[in-house]
Amino acid sequence: MINMANNPVAAWLMKKYLQWQQKEGELKNINEFAEHLGVSQPTLSMWLGGSHLPSKHSADLLAAKLGPEIYDLLGLARPDTIPLDQLPHAVRDRLTTAVYEVNSELESRGLSNASPEAEDITIKIFEKHGFKYTRTIKK
Numbered sequence: 001m002i003n004m005a006n007n008p009v010a011a012w013l014m015k016k017y018l019q020w021q022q023k024e025g026e027l028k029n030i031n032e033f034a035e036h037l038g039v040s041q042p043t044l045s046m047w048l049g050g051s052h053l054p055s056k057h058s059a060d061l062l063a064a065k066l067g068p069e070i071y072d073l074l075g076l077a078r079p080d081t082i083p084l085d086q087l088p089h090a091v092r093d094r095l096t097t098a099v100y101e102v103n104s105e106l107e108s109r110g111l112s113n114a115s116p117e118a119e120d121i122t123i124k125i126f127e128k129h130g131f132k133y134t135r136t137i138k139k
Contacts, residue, residue: 007050009073014048016066037065064104067097098129 020036021028034044038061046052053074054062060079062070071078084092102118102125111118126133 009053009070010048010050012069012073013044013062013066037061060100061104063097064100067093068100069093094129095131098126098131101125101129 017030017033020033030044030048031041034041037044039058043052043058047054054070056076059070059074059076063078068078078096084095087095102122105121105125106113106115106118109117109121111121123133
């Protein structure tokens with residue numbers, strides 16, 4: 001059994017795994033969680049077991065799916081940090097997660113943030129994270 005107190009990355013991943021299952025509304029196995037994250041099951045198992053830590057690239061993937069806290073746990077600077085410290089912690093984390101997810105999705109599709117499709121993607125992701133997004137009026 002893993003001592004999660006001595007492995008904050010593993011503890012965080014396990015917490016996120018359980019939250020993801022709850023959000024999905026059914027029990028999911030670790031293979032399905034790895035697929036959701038875009039990593040292999042052996043890689044996820046090594047992170048959960050504490051034998052390896054996520055790389056910077058993997059941290060970017062995890063941040064897009066699970067939230068930016070992974071950077072803090074790994075001692076990495078959060079990329080393009082925006083000063084949002086006046087917002088409540090939970091709102092700030094949801095907003096940051098949504099922004100990382102948008103950036104990841106645009107990058108995976110090879111789109112720029114100025115592309116016509118980018119705004120639709122942004123709206124969908126922001127709404128998924130509980131934000132109301134009003135479409136920009138084009139003039």
